[in-house]
Amino acid sequence: MTEFMNQDFLLTTETARKLYHEVAADLPIIDYHSHLQQGEIAARKTFRNIAELWLAGDHYKWRLMRTAGVAEEFITGERSDQEKFRAFCKVLPLAIGNPIHHWSHLELRRIFNIDLLINEANADAIWEQANARLATMDTWSLLEQAGVEIACTTDDPADDLLQHAQIASSALKTRVLPAYRPDKAMRINQPRFIDYLQRLGQVSSVSVTSFASLIAALAVRVEFFHSRGARISDHAVDVTLPVAGATPAQLEALFAKRLQGTLLTDEENGLYLRGLLEAIGRVYANYGWTMCLHIGAQRNNNDRMRAKLGPDTGYDSISDMGTSAGLASLLNALDQDDRLPKTMLFCLNPNMNEVLSTMVGNFQDGTVAGKLQFGPAWWFNDHKEGNLQQLVGFGNHSVLGVFVGMVTDSRSFASYPRHDYFRRLVCRQIGEWVHGGEYPNDFEALATIVRGICYDNARKYFQL
Structure with missing residues (x-):
């Protein structure tokens, strides 16, 4: 019987153990998607x-x-x-x-x-x-002890990023970079949407009175974020994207309808989201950014507990919404004039693994290794079997050696040992392929793959 979580935890072959202990274990961490609070970093928060x-x-x-x-x-x-x-x-x-x-x-x-x-x-x-x-200890020592070289936070386009500036000028060894998440601009039916447009207009010096001016304001903020080190955007795609996009006139009509106080129907909401992603995707392409699409969450399902505790308190689950046709249409529209940015498709529904892991192959163009990526096992998939399934799916349908690795997707400064968990699983799966005679026992080649997945690829891909 194996000792509980010993030094070779999850490492089932000699190859896996060698790769983990000699290559993966001590690599720095690039956490390109987290929900750490930059204010807690800037203030060097301590925990009681x-x-x-x-x-x-x-x-x-x-x-x-x-x-x-x-x-x-x-x-x-x-x-x-x-x-x-x-x-x-x-x-x-x-x-x-x-x-x-x-x-x-x-x-x-x-x-x-x-x-x-x-x-x-x-x-x-x-x-x-x-x-x-x-x-x-404080937030700085937690980051540095974990070997976090780069941590990306999640930031609204209207944020002033002043705390990021404080962190950048501090002695903290970890680079803390903003990431651009325009949820409040995407969720057009939210009660405070129109109030948000006013705030966005103020910080961008663009009067947001139309769909076109909304995109202009968001583009101004992309430029601002870029100057502060941002290279990644993040979008929650929680509605079905339509196969046929709206015309510019239709988008303006939908936007005007909402400004007049009328909520959009589900179909109209999908059209609006598709139009926004297509427009802002072109902006990302101009800056060489990566667009991350988090697909398949069904959020805040318990109305009673949401009224009591608020949103994002543990009442979310996996959605079974249809995605492939609308997603392909969005990516194709961006690709038509060569304005498709680097894109990562994060899949919350494991039944969609093969859908998304094959989707990324449709729009590769040789300009960037793994320009489109099947994202890491995320949220409800971030467990042993989920990570192994993601690695196998990526390997089956793509080129695993260009995978940019995992993210914490966490608010906790204690979450970084999850990277150790992931790295053990990477070495486990690769070791199993070698042990089964499915890949040569070429340590140099294997080490290059492991270093790439755990560190090198993310640095190159995101241009960090």
């Missing part, structure tokens, strides 16, 4: 205890605790931090097969050098030891 670091705002853990029968008062309620931590430790042993069980133990070992099992009996000892260590 491990509960704040681990549980505050972490909807992954909140979902686990609710499912295990923990009352909301021990999750987002008024119970003390230590009571919440004890409640988490009590139920974590039930989560066999859940990556949070592995991640939490990796975090405990790598961040705090604590090798205890996380359970009810050890909760108080972990609390004391972790808090003693945490008292000497």
Whole structure:
């Protein structure tokens, strides 16, 4: 029987072990999509205890605790931090097969050098030891200890990025770069959409009174973000994209309708989103940016709990919406005049893995290795089987050696051991192919692939 999470955890062959320990383990981290708060980095935030670091705002853990029968008062309620931590430790042993069980133990070992099992009996000892260590740490030391070379935050086009400027001029070794996420411009039916247009207009010096002026204002902000180091945009595609795009006149009519106070229908919303992505995609191409499309989330499903706790509190799931025809049409429209930017397709529905991993092959043009990428296992797919399926799908349908690797997609400064988890799985899968006689046991070639996936490719691809 193998020891729990020993040094060769997840590494099933000698090739995998050699690749991990000699190549992958100590590579720097490029986290090109996270939800870290730049203000917490700029201020060198400290954490009062491990509960704040681990549980505050972490909807992954909140979902686990609710499912295990923990009352909301021990999750987002008024119970003390230590009571919440004890409640988490009590139920974590039930989560066999859940990556949070592995991640939490990796975090405990790598961040705090604590090798205890996380359970009810050890909760108080972990609390004391972790808090003693945490008292000497802040957001900077967490990033630097994890070996994070570059971390990209998620920023609204109207943000002034002043905190990014503070970080850039500081002594922090990690480069913290903004990433451009225009959700508020995309979600045309949101109650504060028109208020947002006014704010966007103010910061861009463009009066946003039409669809064309909206794109002009967003383009001004792309230029501003580019000057501050941004090279990546991020878009949540949560509605079905139409196969036929709207004409400029139709887009202006839809925009005018919303300015007059009328919400768009679902069909009209899809047309608007398609038009916005097509227009802003051309802007990204001008700057050499990468457009990331996160596809397949069904968000905020529980109305009762949303009214109580707000959005993004752990009530999201996978959508089964149709995507391929509209997505192909969008990419084709951009490609027609050679204005398709580098694009990553993140897939939340594993049933769409082959759809998206084959879609990227339709628009490769040889200008950039892996110009279009099937993105890493994301959110509900970010577990052992999900990562292995993504790697196999990428390998089956594309060129795995150009893959740019994983992201944390996390708000937590403790999440970086997930990169260790991913790297072990990369080495595991490659080792299995070699062990099965499906690839030569050429260590130099294998090491080049592993270094590329874990570090080199992202730096080149995103021009960081």
